[in-house]
Amino acid sequence: QSALTQPASVSGSPGQSITISCSGTSSDVGGYNFVSWYQQHPGKGPKLMIYDVTNRPSGVSNRFSGSKSGNTASLTISGLQAEDEADYYCSSYTSSSTWVFGGGTKVTVL
Amino acid sequence: QVQVVESGGGVVQPGRSLRLSCAASGFTFSSYAMHWVRQAPGKGLEWVAIISKDGTQIYYVDSVKGRFTISRDNSKNTLYLQLNSLRPEDTAVYYCARNNYDDYYLDYWGQGTLVTVSS
Numbered sequence: 001q002s003a004l005t006q007p008a009s010v011s012g013s014p015g016q017s018i019t020i021s022c023s024g025t026s027s028d029v030g031g032y033n034f035v036s037w038y039q040q041h042p043g044k045g046p047k048l049m050i051y052d053v054t055n056r057p058s059g060v061s062n063r064f065s066g067s068k069s070g071n072t073a074s075l076t077i078s079g080l081q082a083e084d085e086a087d088y089y090c091s092s093y094t095s096s097s098t099w100v101f102g103g104g105t106k107v108t109v110l
Numbered sequence: 111q112v113q114v115v116e117s118g119g120g121v122v123q124p125g126r127s128l129r130l131s132c133a134a135s136g137f138t139f140s141s142y143a144m145h146w147v148r149q150a151p152g153k154g155l156e157w158v159a160i161i162s163k164d165g166t167q168i169y170y171v172d173s174v175k176g177r178f179t180i181s182r183d184n185s186k187n188t189l190y191l192q193l194n195s196l197r198p199e200d201t202a203v204y205y206c207a208r209n210n211y212d213d214y215y216l217d218y219w220g221q222g223t224l225v226t227v228s229s
Contacts, residue, residue, distance in 0.1 A: 034214035104154035
């Protein structure tokens with residue numbers, strides 16, 4: 001049950017695109033299309049941004065997109081805005097019928 | 111609207127117990143599996159446990175097995191987490207979250223309740 005691997009921080013200027021990676025194993029990210037992404041602002045509960053690798057819930061901006069290749073999933077934020085500054089976590093269902101999160105990535109808008 | 115509200119956190123001494131509750135509203139509670147997720151101060155999210163909609167299937171992260179117990183009362187629309195033999199490393203904000211119907215992601219989260227384990 002090791003945590004998924006994410007970069008500690010990613011930054012970009014307004015309007016730019018950034019990508020956050022999430023690396024796992026064949027027992028989690030690589031084995032299932034059940035990767036999800038969550039946004040968390042300071043002092044708040046997490047908010048679902050992407051589910052099942054590529055799907056956006058209703059109400060989430062289409063500037064957010066997800067993908068996966070092998071054991072690595074990615075979240076891309078296009079047209080970066082000040083309100084996107086937050087922590088982002090990936091998560092995956094695992095072969096043990098449990099869930100695992102990534103260590104989190106702090107996104108800074110320069 | 112879907113809402114989950116955690117309660118029961120507080121300061122507790124190492125080795126003692128605490129029970130957290132999560133009150134659900136705005137959806138048919140008995141139709142959804144539910145999770146507990148925790149976040150230590152300044153750290154990332156850690157998945158803790160899941161319970162199926164009828165309470166018959168339960169899974170835990172290894173670090174809490176044998177110490178924590180997840181349960182639910184569908185007649186009261188409430189999820190519980192019993193925390194026993196608490197350790198300082200269990201200090202965290204504990205979040206309750208709904209598992210999306212028949213899928214594998216957490217779609218609605220509460221604001222969390224803080225548990226501090228300290229002598």
